[in-house]
Amino acid sequence: MIAGENGRYQLQGPITMANARALLEQGASLLRDQDALFDFGQVEEVDSAAVSLMLAWLREAARQQRQLRFARLPENLKTLAALYGVLDLIPQQAS
Numbered sequence: 001m002i003a004g005e006n007g008r009y010q011l012q013g014p015i016t017m018a019n020a021r022a023l024l025e026q027g028a029s030l031l032r033d034q035d036a037l038f039d040f041g042q043v044e045e046v047d048s049a050a051v052s053l054m055l056a057w058l059r060e061a062a063r064q065q066r067q068l069r070f071a072r073l074p075e076n077l078k079t080l081a082a083l084y085g086v087l088d089l090i091p092q093q094a095s
Helices: 020-030 048-063 075-083
Strands: 002-005 008-015 036-046 068-071
Touching (some): 008 048, 020 036, 036 075, 048 068
Parallel strands (some): 036 068
16 A cells, blocks of 8 residues: 655555555556655565566656655565665665
């Protein structure tokens, strides 16, 4: 689930194969109106779908000419992104 407003959105719960498509659509719709920051601070579980989801959102943001950043990525998500060689492609908000 994604909740928030004014360009700052909090992801909550798991991000896995089971819910990636719904999150993809929800996140893409948020990018239609403004730049966004997606905060992963309340994400409970991730699998490789989370990395794919982030890259898909970044493609959509570029297509919409929007800026997208991510905050508070869980360590296991960073590890997956590094394993796939894409961590440097994921813009993160400075802590």
